[in-house]
Amino acid sequence: MPGYKIGELAERTRTNAPTIRYYEEIGLLPRPERQEGNQRRYAEDDVRRLTFIRRCRAFGFSIDQVRALVELVQDRTRSCAEARDLAHTHLMDVRAKLRELKALEKSIAGFVATCDAQCAGGPGSECVILDELATIEPAGNRACCESAV
Amino acid sequence: MPGYKIGELAERTRTNAPTIRYYEEIGLLPRPERQEGNQRRYAEDDVRRLTFIRRCRAFGFSIDQVRALVELVQDRTRSCAEARDLAHTHLMDVRAKLRELKALEKSIAGFVATCDAQCAGGPGSECVILDELATIEPAGNRACCESAV
DNA sequence: TTACGAGTTCAAGTAACTTGAGGTTCAAGA
DNA sequence: TCTTGAACCTCAAGTTACTTGAACTCGTAA
Structure with missing residues (x-):
């Protein structure tokens, strides 16, 4: 079986499995493939994405801010300067x-x-x-x- | 009419009125007297108590910790050292x-x-x-x- | 085959309030 | 005295970012 089970992804990213399902529910993580028994299977890219999300959260960014950051990374038409500004605003808060x-x-x-x-x-x-x-x-x-x- | 209306208590303690009702609901504040039209009337002692509560909250104590502190103040058989210890624990957290x-x-x-x-x-x-x-x-x-x- | 750990969904719980709906009461001005 | 509008009332639901629980299924090692 290729890919990671939810427990493996959880371990790699130091996240609880229910939190991963929660992120999926609110659309922070894409719905993963399912294997025959209906269990989630994650790819390397999911590990990266979740790592990014967890790190941002650890930096104190709100879910909404993380969402903005994630979209920013995904959208080739938007600039890195936006991320810098978001971080700068956050720095002032901190x-x-x-x-x-x-x-x-x-x-x-x-x-x-x-x-x-x-x-x-x-x-x-x-x-x-x-x-x-x-x-x-x-x-x-x-x-x-x-x-x- | 003697005593303060909820709005007056709110102003004196810089608290929102709904928060005051909430504190009453969870038992942090005693149920006040009501005047004929069913409106709450507060005494000087309520101002002191709520001031205490709000200050503790501003100090970052949780509601449960504040509750412990409030009870401590009320109970003549318990010592001030307990308050000190609670504050000390809190200091470590901070x-x-x-x-x-x-x-x-x-x-x-x-x-x-x-x-x-x-x-x-x-x-x-x-x-x-x-x-x-x-x-x-x-x-x-x-x-x-x-x-x- | 039989445990049993790990997975599934859905619902409810958590903190500490805030907000909204819909209805009363009070106080001041005409 | 009447009227208006601010302030009050209750009850319910919303907020954030998850966590916990119930009740069930799946996968795998002995």
Whole structure:
């Protein structure tokens, strides 16, 4: 039997089999050939395509963005510059998220540190930090509440 | 009429009204009093509680984690140290995500730079980067594919 | 031949809300 | 007092990107 079974494709691309069927359903992957017993058989090209898709997903591109990228690769009339621009837009998004996450890291680290320094380990209702989290107007300039919300 | 209407609570806590109803439905917020026309009326305590919830969510805690935190605040028999530990666990998660995102940023930036330097802007099917993304075994040590997957 | 793992389909579940439909209530202006 | 329109109500379905479950068939090794 030539070609890969779904489990083999899954292994090669580190994807779950149901995810592969899902990609087929939403049209990200073409419907593959079936062997006599109705089982899917994939070719080398499917491995490449799915690898591409998974890698893009790992890069944080949304399914719709990946779809655009896949179509772009397929369509000889469209330029590589489009892919570059899509990636560039995505880069801006990632950088914004990175900034947020850094602020968040700082805040939570501050939370833990303050808790270590100021709380006696008593009931949660007396915890200075939990109390602060519930405060409507963030008092002063505590790093803890700066980036929240 | 004493108390806040849902729209007022929403404004004070920068939350959508449907989200407030949703939180009530899943038991994160207690069922509020209703006035004669069946409209919800909230007290100051609800503002505090929802502020707490929203802030925790902004900190990236999951609904389940927030639920644990809320219960912790309410239960006088449980210690503040539990909150600290929960936050600490969360901090580790955030740091892991931060590392991933940094690698991702580097990779996409590399993608864009390589595209600027090497692609002639021709058809996507000839783009060196798109081509690389579809390559099964990442060739060499290009930063582009290192962190993906 | 008989297990049993791997495959099949279809439906429903997941998180954390958002959106829509269709109907009431409230508050302010004429 | 009436009327209008914003804000409220409930219930259901949509969103994203899959995952999980049920109930069944197929392929292959002992």
